[in-house]
Amino acid sequence: MWSHEVIMMIVEGIRDTLYMVLVSTICGYILGLPWGVVLAVTDKDGIRPNQGVYSVLSFITNIMRSIPFLILLILIIPFTRMIVGRSYGSTATIVPLTISAAPFIARMVESSLKEVDHGVIEAAQSMGASIMQIILKVLLVEARVSLISGATITLGTILGYSAMAGTVGGGGLGDIAIRYGYYRYQADIMVVTVILLVVLVQIFQFIGTLIGTKLDKRHA
Numbered sequence: 001m002w003s004h005e006v007i008m009m010i011v012e013g014i015r016d017t018l019y020m021v022l023v024s025t026i027c028g029y030i031l032g033l034p035w036g037v038v039l040a041v042t043d044k045d046g047i048r049p050n051q052g053v054y055s056v057l058s059f060i061t062n063i064m065r066s067i068p069f070l071i072l073l074i075l076i077i078p079f080t081r082m083i084v085g086r087s088y089g090s091t092a093t094i095v096p097l098t099i100s101a102a103p104f105i106a107r108m109v110e111s112s113l114k115e116v117d118h119g120v121i122e123a124a125q126s127m128g129a130s131i132m133q134i135i136l137k138v139l140l141v142e143a144r145v146s147l148i149s150g151a152t153i154t155l156g157t158i159l160g161y162s163a164m165a166g167t168v169g170g171g172g173l174g175d176i177a178i179r180y181g182y183y184r185y186q187a188d189i190m191v192v193t194v195i196l197l198v199v200l201v202q203i204f205q206f207i208g209t210l211i212g213t214k215l216d217k218r219h220a
Helices: 004-042 051-066 069-075 077-084 090-114 118-126 131-142 144-168 172-182 187-215
Strands: none
Touching (some): 004 051, 004 144, 004 172, 004 187, 069 090, 090 144, 118 131, 144 172, 144 187, 172 187
16 A cells, blocks of 8 residues: 555655645735735725725725635636646646635735834834835835734645645645545545645744744844
């Protein structure tokens, strides 16, 4: 049962899972971070309120977050195939993972930025800081601990999504769990993949907590 081939398959599954999760998170933040910043800035209590922009972006965010990942995965297969040339495998899974993660990240970023003390923002405005300076040097800096916590949650969420993608040949540990643990009734492989997924979440959580603690001025 636990031959060299099976062990190497699991090792490859871990590698593919980390590849999907980390690349999807990076791509998700490339889209979701500015998205969340705009939501926070244009809100009625933001530094540049714009009800029209906020309403449209908020509506799009809510709609995209409402689509279950498995449905989104199937729904955008033509788009995924157009981007990467195929609709299965770890690289192809990055496309729906990124699209699903971006609005989630946007809300996380928006929430983190709204936690920043308005007194700090007002002080920066009184000194003549521009909108971009306030965003880069005040909002993002002051919210860094909360942003790191949000990134940790995002990694865990995307990891869960990547496991779901195994139902349609998405690759990684989820794919192994489905192919061997479910279709071939090899419960031991299923248990091992679940344990590995839990361990990965705990590792992400530990690293995120460690970084957040080091960045927190209160623990300096």
